[in-house]
Amino acid sequence: MSRLLRRIVAILMFRIDCRKLFLVCAVLTIGSILIQISSLPYPLTEWISPPHSAIASNKHLNTAVHLDKIHSLAVLVQPETVQDATVVVSLNSSAKQNQSVVISKKEGRVSQRRRERNGVKSITPPSSPYIIKKLPRRVERYLSSLTPDEALAFAKRDIENASLSSDDDPELYAPLFRNVSTFKRSYEWMERMLKVYIYQDGHPPIFHQPYLTGIYSSEGWFMKLMEENRQFVTKDPEKAHLFYLPYSAHQLRMALYVPNSHNLRPLSIFLRDYVNMLAAKYPFWNRTHGSDHFLVACHDWGPYTLKEHEELIRNTIKALCNADASEWIFIPRKDVSLPETTIRNPKRPHRNLGGKRVSQRPILAFFAGRRHGRVRPTLLKYWGDKDDDMRIYGPLPNRVSRNMSYPQHMKSSKYCICPMGFEVNSPRIVEAIYYECVPVIIADHFVPPLSEVLNWDAFSVIVAEKDIPKLKEILLAIPLRKYLIMQANIKKLQKHFLWNAKPVRYDLFHMILHSLWSSRLNRIQIPQPSS
Structure with a gap:
């Protein structure tokens, strides 16, 4: 058989012109390639040249201003x-920051199951x-x-x-x-x-030095990510839509407050003088009296350090954790309610994120914390350590924490009580979101974070301070179906409350920036078309 094949090949080699054979092979090869390309879902030209924009002739654009x-x-x-x-x-x-390496599919499945059992997800x-x-x-x-x-x-x-x-x-x-x-x-x-101009004036630690840990870390994370940003930051103030005052209220307190003095005026005077310096040095503040400027302050004292400068309170866009509408410093629709996030490890801001499934949440409601403010004493009076379904404590007792930590309590509860302390804001609101526990907000006059775009009724319960005695009754009256929807919504909401070392679309950095953008738009008057 092999001898016959060799004879056939020899005959073909001698009787067929090699150039013709090569031409036939080339034609067949090119034809097969064209057939394969025609079967692709997108034309090959789309891979090579970018698409061109087009405007229909009936939508002619008049470029005159x-x-x-x-x-x-x-x-x-x-x-x-x-x-x-x-x-x-x-x-x-940013592969190092945002990707995890899977060594084997089997190990990935095992580790995922282990994380789910522990109430932690990546x-x-x-x-x-x-x-x-x-x-x-x-x-x-x-x-x-x-x-x-x-x-x-x-x-x-x-x-x-x-x-x-x-x-x-x-x-x-x-x-x-x-x-x-x-x-x-x-x-x-x-x-x-959007373009943001950041003033370079001011020295650390009050300016340009973000503080990234603790319950006031939101202002530091925003400062860090804003100053590192290239998409939104401009060095040309004439192109800016917003001007950022890059100071930290937490660092201001650490640097200037005299312990036990109960005197915030030196802090207010410092900020007043800083703004007056900017107004004298640059034309931008005086053009709008500060209405296109913004600040981000998460410390409880943030609003009170602005009182020495009238335009700073009345005109400037303030992103504040202490978003109390009753004090006439925070102005809804103009100002932004800043989420108060607790970050313990800046290198791992998503650590311990996630919660248990609904069937593994036997506790109806949980709270543990200090007794300060007007709301918490009332909460503890009616519910403090009196009901197995309502795990309400002051500071979490050792006898309790030995068996179940604070985060595990939140992960094991259907509802997490978020009462105000001295001020209306509470880091428990974002903690509840992180642990997939439906937050119950008890703080009259508090404007929930990012409420200009978020529908808080879809994933939280708001209880009036006067209704604290009926708290259990209110929670039990919520149908199971509604609770399941709220709890599922919390999981979908998480991404909007996460800090990322490299910001991603719709994360907390971008959500706060959008709220500032939205506030700026609200103050723009649209000229009416001439008749």
Whole structure:
């Protein structure tokens, strides 16, 4: 048989022209390649050249700068128009920070089961890239010709006209939001447009030195991530929509407060003099009397250190953990309620995250903490260590903590009680979210964090201070189905309250930044089109 094959090959080699044979093989090879390419889901040209933006002829853009034409120009910014050019940004660019290495599938499954038994889960950022949608080039050129305020007016009109989007974002869960379509449109405009100028004036430790641990760490994490950011920060103040006062209220207290003096005036005078120095040195404060400036302060004393400067209180956008609407310092819709996050290890901000499944939460409600303020003594009077279903304590007793730690109590409870202390804010609210326990907020006049976009009724219970005696009755009256929905919503909410060493879309850094952006938009007047 082999001899026959050799004879056939020899005959072909001698009788067929090698050049013709090569040509036939080349044609067959090219033909097979073209057939395979035609079967691909996307044309090969899309891999090589970027898509070009296009604007229909009936949507001609007038590039002249006339604010009274913003209404007609805003028609161009529709979801289908915005999508015709995209930039893909990978969330996995920081592999060391955001990726975990799986050694073997078997070990991965075992470790995952072990984490679930312990009520701990690992958080990994989305592996798929997200898309920052770009505008048509003519719209971009038009926007670049506007002043910052004019561009904000253009964006605000488009956001107000946002309709229900068919382009759902898998990273957003609609029941968590007051209006997810409006939020999504606003967030996209922030990504495209927002520029923040950071004053370089001021010296550490009060300025430019973020404090990243403890219950006041939110202000430090925001400062760190804002000063490291390249997308939103500009070095040209003329292009800025917002101006950041980069100080730490916690560091201010540590540096200037005299222990046991009960005198905050030196802290207020220091900030007053700092703002007056900026106003004398630069034109930006005086142009708006501080209304396009913002500060981020999580310490309880943050609001009270502003009292020596009237414009700082009345005009500046304040992101405060102590968001008490009754004291007339925090102004809803203008100011931002800052989440109070407790970070114990800055290198592992997601440590101990997660909770037990519903069937492993035998405790109806849990609280442990000091007895200060007007609410906690009343809570302990009615419920302190009196009911097996209501685990309400002062500081967690040793006899209790020996068997179950504070975090394990939260992971084993259906509801976590979050009463105010001396001030309305409490780190327990975010702790409850981290441990997948439905927070029960007891603090009249408290504005919940990020409430301009989040629907807190979907994942929390708010109880009036006067109803503390009926607390158990109120919780038992919540149908099981509603509780299960709230608890499931908490799991979907977590990503919006996480600090990441490298910020990812919709995380806490971006949510706070969006709230500041939203506050700035609220103060922009949209010019009416001329008749």
